[in-house]
Amino acid sequence: MTAALLPVADHQARVLSLLADGSARAPESVPAAGAAGRVLAAAVASPEPLPAFDNSAMDGYAVRAADVAGAGADSPVRLTVAGEIPAGAAAGTLAPGTAHRIMTGAPVPAGADAIVEVEQTDGGTDVVTVRAAREAGSFVRARGGDVAVGDPVLAAGTLVGPAQLGLLAALGVPEIEVRARPRVLVVSTGSELAADPRPELGQIRDANGAMLAAAVEDAGAVAVRRLWVADDVPAFLALLDAELDGIDLVLTSGGVSAGAYEVVKDGLGPRGIEFVKVAMQPGMPQGAGRYDGVPVVCLPGNPVSSLVSFEVFVRPALRAVAGLPRTTRPVVHAALTEAIESVPGKRQLRRGRLDRAAGTVRPWGPPGSGFLGWLAGADCLLDIPADVTAVGAGEPVAVWDLTG
Numbered sequence: 001m002t003a004a005l006l007p008v009a010d011h012q013a014r015v016l017s018l019l020a021d022g023s024a025r026a027p028e029s030v031p032a033a034g035a036a037g038r039v040l041a042a043a044v045a046s047p048e049p050l051p052a053f054d055n056s057a058m059d060g061y062a063v064r065a066a067d068v069a070g071a072g073a074d075s076p077v078r079l080t081v082a083g084e085i086p087a088g089a090a091a092g093t094l095a096p097g098t099a100h101r102i103m104t105g106a107p108v109p110a111g112a113d114a115i116v117e118v119e120q121t122d123g124g125t126d127v128v129t130v131r132a133a134r135e136a137g138s139f140v141r142a143r144g145g146d147v148a149v150g151d152p153v154l155a156a157g158t159l160v161g162p163a164q165l166g167l168l169a170a171l172g173v174p175e176i177e178v179r180a181r182p183r184v185l186v187v188s189t190g191s192e193l194a195a196d197p198r199p200e201l202g203q204i205r206d207a208n209g210a211m212l213a214a215a216v217e218d219a220g221a222v223a224v225r226r227l228w229v230a231d232d233v234p235a236f237l238a239l240l241d242a243e244l245d246g247i248d249l250v251l252t253s254g255g256v257s258a259g260a261y262e263v264v265k266d267g268l269g270p271r272g273i274e275f276v277k278v279a280m281q282p283g284m285p286q287g288a289g290r291y292d293g294v295p296v297v298c299l300p301g302n303p304v305s306s307l308v309s310f311e312v313f314v315r316p317a318l319r320a321v322a323g324l325p326r327t328t329r330p331v332v333h334a335a336l337t338e339a340i341e342s343v344p345g346k347r348q349l350r351r352g353r354l355d356r357a358a359g360t361v362r363p364w365g366p367p368g369s370g371f372l373g374w375l376a377g378a379d380c381l382l383d384i385p386a387d388v389t390a391v392g393a394g395e396p397v398a399v400w401d402l403t404g
């Protein structure tokens with residue numbers, strides 16, 4: 001039977017092309033201040049020079065370099081202190097043969113062309129004794145010396161992070177064009193899911209909805225709505241029909257295996273969504289296709305299967321279409337702390353805990369797909385190839401770092 005299983009890479013490619021194909025939502029203009037984590041859709045050219053005015057890089061004295069040219073430890077030069085310029089003050093004008101006391105960041109007065117650091121003086125307030133010569137330009141941060149007007153400071157495709165936000169704030173850029181984030185509708189299915197916080201026997205709380213919505217946001221997309229539907233095909237299809245507007249991806253969980261009430265498979269199978277068995281554990285039953293033109297990805301209902309499937313198929317595709325870097329998790333190799341076995345013919349993604357310092361990884365919980373408690377305590381996935389059935393203690397395995 002395993003020969004019929006679809007390789008993981010095939011389903012990954014299918015989900016990626018489904019999302020990439022026709023998903024080019026128009027870029028949007030957003031306030032720069034709230035744009036952390038977004039991706040620039042257009043380059044930003046600087047509207048202003050940075051710094052905006054010549055200013056001092058040091059606390060000291062603004063002088064004319066020519067006036068202190070002969071200064072040295074044994075040949076001090078005395079200058080009248082004719083002004084005081086704290087940061088934030090307007091620049092004045094320096095008369096030849098005088099100095100202005102100046103602070104870091106304060107504007108250099110017209111006529112001055114160098115700063116002497118306070119350490120090279122006696123710190124005088126009326127008259128200053130200068131004990132070092134300074135060349136023209138010394139400790140002067142020139143207007144436009146960092147960024148000139150029109151400089152292409154940020155390229156299209158840049159991920160907006162702290163440094164970029166700092167630059168945009170410094171330049172007074174109020175709005176930027178960013179790539180739209182994919183908008184995802186998260187649908188949990190199953191008549192066993194209870195709306196009541198204290199479910200009756202036989203009913204359970206919806207874990208996948210909260211989990212997948214958070215995973216969607218973490219992947220750089222927007223979980224627009226989180227809905228639940230019972231094992232009722234007409235109700236499921238009616239919900240989709242009502243909610244599809246403005247949605248780039250419908251992400252369902254549950255109802256895709258071989259039972260009598262597989263609402264997702266029964267509802268979408270006849271409507272062109274393809275349901276497959278992938279050579280992977282957990283996460284064997286999967287579905288993907290378009291409903292009314294909108295991409296739909298159907299994940300299995302077991303919570304561990306659901307989140308691992310999201311990691312393998314959906315997260316990389318969402319990040320790719322959002323233009324984000326690092327579409328896949330960082331993969332490291334670590335030595336297993338204890339031996340494990342794996343099912344033949346299926347790529348196994350076991351939960352684990354990575355000790356980076358020791359270079360080891362510990363299997364975390366059993367391989368079964370219902371162990372949500374163990375999943376919540378794990379920080380990595382052990383990636384065991386389909387043709388490997390056992391890995392011994394101390395042997396290296398590839399590990400997906402879920403914290404990266």
Ligand SMILES: Nc1nc2c(c(=O)[nH]1)N[C@H]1C(S)=C(S)[C@@H](COP(=O)(O)OP(=O)(O)OC[C@H]3O[C@@H](n4cnc5c(N)ncnc54)[C@H](O)[C@@H]3O)O[C@H]1N2
Nearest residue numbers: 188190206207208209254255256257258284300301302305
């Ligand atoms: N005869 C077969 N049975 C099963 C097969 C199979 O090939 N033949 N595949 C198994 C595998 S593998 C998986 S994975 C599951 C997938 O099942 P479904 O996607 O149809 O999911 P459900 O049956 O709806 O639910 C499975 C399990 O997960 C719980 N669940 C579902 N949704 C949620 C939710 N939102 N929050 C928390 N828990 C949820 C549900 O109650 C079930 O316990 O099928 C195997 N069976």
Ligand code: MOO
Nearest residue numbers: 282283284305369
């Ligand atoms: O493949 Mo299922 O996803 O065993 O758990």
